[in-house]
Amino acid sequence: MKRFHVHVGVNDLEESVQFYSRMFGIAPSVLKPDYAKWMVEDPRLNFAISARGSQPGVNHLGIQVDTDAELQGVRDQLVAADQGLVAEVGANCCYAKSDKYWVTDPQGLAWETFHSLGSIPMFGTDPEPSIESPAASSCCTPTQSKATVGAEVPTRSRGCCA
Secondary structure (H helix, E strand, O other): EEEEEEEEEOHHHHHHHHHHHHHHHHOEEEEEOOEEEEEEOOOEHHHEEEEEOOOOEEEEEEEOOOOOHHHHHHHHHHHHHOEEEEEEEEEEEEEEEEEEEEOOOOOOOOOEEEEEEEEEEEEEOOOOOOOOOOOOOOHHOOOOOEEEEEEOOOOOOOOOOO
């Protein structure tokens, strides 16, 4: 079964965790110093926030699936919607290992479709943010060097944690 995914950049993680915990009526299922995630069942929602140097507001939207077969089915829909599909197999991002596909809508909003394969101890393959490097957050941003399907992928930052 699919689950809608929203990732929001926040200025104050602690304050935002308190707000969203009250709003959803549950504590986050994942809570890290720079990231929190709620797996809400009604409505089925994967809602994540992070304080990793990005602008506050919606970072990206997406659809989380439970199986590789569902991921491939959604991939076919994404190919029909966008010539610049970016594939990431075994991506390490947001404390999880996932297979995913990215597209960008006509307004420039990134959409991530993914199947989580398990958790990892770091935000991604990047180092933890520090005072010297607060925006160490490109773990989930597809680049030209990643596998692509269809036409050339724009080089602008596309998604998670950008």
